[in-house]
Amino acid sequence: MAIIEVTGLRKSYGGRTVLDGISLGVEAGEVFGILGPNGAGKTTTVECVEGLRRPDAGTVSVLGLDPHRDTRAVREAIGVQLQQTQLPDNLKVWEALDLYASFYSRPRDWRALMEEWGLAELRNARFGKLSGGQKQRLFIALALVGNPQVAFLDELTTGLDPQARRSTWELVKRVRDSGVTTVLVSHYMDEVEELCDRVAVIDRGTVVALDTPAGLVDRNAGPQRMRFTLPRGAADPAAIVAAVPGVTGVTTEPGRDGDRVTVTGTGDFATAVTGALARNHVLVTDLRIDQRSLEDAFIALTGRPLDR
Numbered sequence: 001m002a003i004i005e006v007t008g009l010r011k012s013y014g015g016r017t018v019l020d021g022i023s024l025g026v027e028a029g030e031v032f033g034i035l036g037p038n039g040a041g042k043t044t045t046v047e048c049v050e051g052l053r054r055p056d057a058g059t060v061s062v063l064g065l066d067p068h069r070d071t072r073a074v075r076e077a078i079g080v081q082l083q084q085t086q087l088p089d090n091l092k093v094w095e096a097l098d099l100y101a102s103f104y105s106r107p108r109d110w111r112a113l114m115e116e117w118g119l120a121e122l123r124n125a126r127f128g129k130l131s132g133g134q135k136q137r138l139f140i141a142l143a144l145v146g147n148p149q150v151a152f153l154d155e156l157t158t159g160l161d162p163q164a165r166r167s168t169w170e171l172v173k174r175v176r177d178s179g180v181t182t183v184l185v186s187h188y189m190d191e192v193e194e195l196c197d198r199v200a201v202i203d204r205g206t207v208v209a210l211d212t213p214a215g216l217v218d219r220n221a222g223p224q225r226m227r228f229t230l231p232r233g234a235a236d237p238a239a240i241v242a243a244v245p246g247v248t249g250v251t252t253e254p255g256r257d258g259d260r261v262t263v264t265g266t267g268d269f270a271t272a273v274t275g276a277l278a279r280n281h282v283l284v285t286d287l288r289i290d291q292r293s294l295e296d297a298f299i300a301l302t303g304r305p306l307d308r
């Protein structure tokens with residue numbers, strides 16, 4: 001069931017188009033990623049869904065509600081991660097939870113939430129004294145304190161060190177496992193690959209692809225490749241390799257230590273090629289399978305790397 005439906009969202013600022021017809025749907029229970037470079041329109045999209053910005057055109061439905069008409073009901077049903085600057089440094093952890101719980105009509109017991117998210121020993125710590133990872137833990141707890149059906153997490157791990165990023169990923173998995181649908185805005189490929197069930201790739205205000213991370217790689221990152229070297233004097237196995245199901249191309253060119261063979265294909269062709277070579281007693285060296293990544297898919301979709 002789609003929990004969020006966005007159709008033809010448009011938004012301009014001062015004549016500059018920022019959202020150019022965004023459409024996407026988020027299914028109940030999934031972690032839905034919104035991936036794109038800085039300025040692509042990710043936050044604007046999410047804030048239109050949250051009811052914080054009004055689109056110039058298009059429709060948004062959250063649990064069947066219109067975030068602008070049914071503002072109160074939508075606010076009750078969603079949890080939004082705050083940005084760093086939105087909490088005063090001298091606020092204590094328990095005070096923040098107590099305050100945010102008071103915004104909702106059916107909040108969760110924030111004391112239980114504090115235990116659950118490992119914040120109990122920090123209850124009297126002031127926000128400004130928390131580490132980056134602890135702040136993110138508090139932000140996630142605050143996003144959940146209203147007992148939402150959907151949580152929005154925007155650039156959750158930006159600025160965290162690698163270890164804190166990984167611990168934060170575990171927290172996102174816990175949110176998902178608790179049954180809360182999660183919309184995760186990110187410009188990190190590895191994060192999206194690790195956490196998201198499906199991803200909308202946004203570039204210059206449009207959705208250029210929407211798929212599972214594996215599907216994005218499969219359909220956009222170009223053919224899979226395996227390469228190996230034949231010992232000098234060995235017969236060319238091109239005919240054997242070309243007959244393997246899934247193989248789409250075989251090229252052979254001379255290399256320093258013998259002929260270099262490159263095989264392209266789809267699915268599990270590499271295992272089948274290895275098996276066919278072994279059955280035909282063809283010995284090869286230097287066998288490599290090129291891993292295609294979400295980065296390759298992103299470049300193919302947008303014409304440039306994510307960090308440019």
Ligand SMILES: Nc1ncnc2c1ncn2[C@@H]1O[C@H](COP(=O)(O)OP(=O)(O)OP(=O)(O)O)[C@@H](O)[C@H]1O
Pocket residue numbers: 013018036037038039040041042043044045187
């Ligand atoms: N209130 C505003 N007034 C004018 N321009 C805006 C406003 N809000 C956003 N923009 C512009 O719209 C574009 C998209 O911004 P948005 O924050 O949605 O991008 P983003 O993909 O979330 O990027 P980032 O990762 O940098 O947050 C940017 O060029 C931004 O400068």
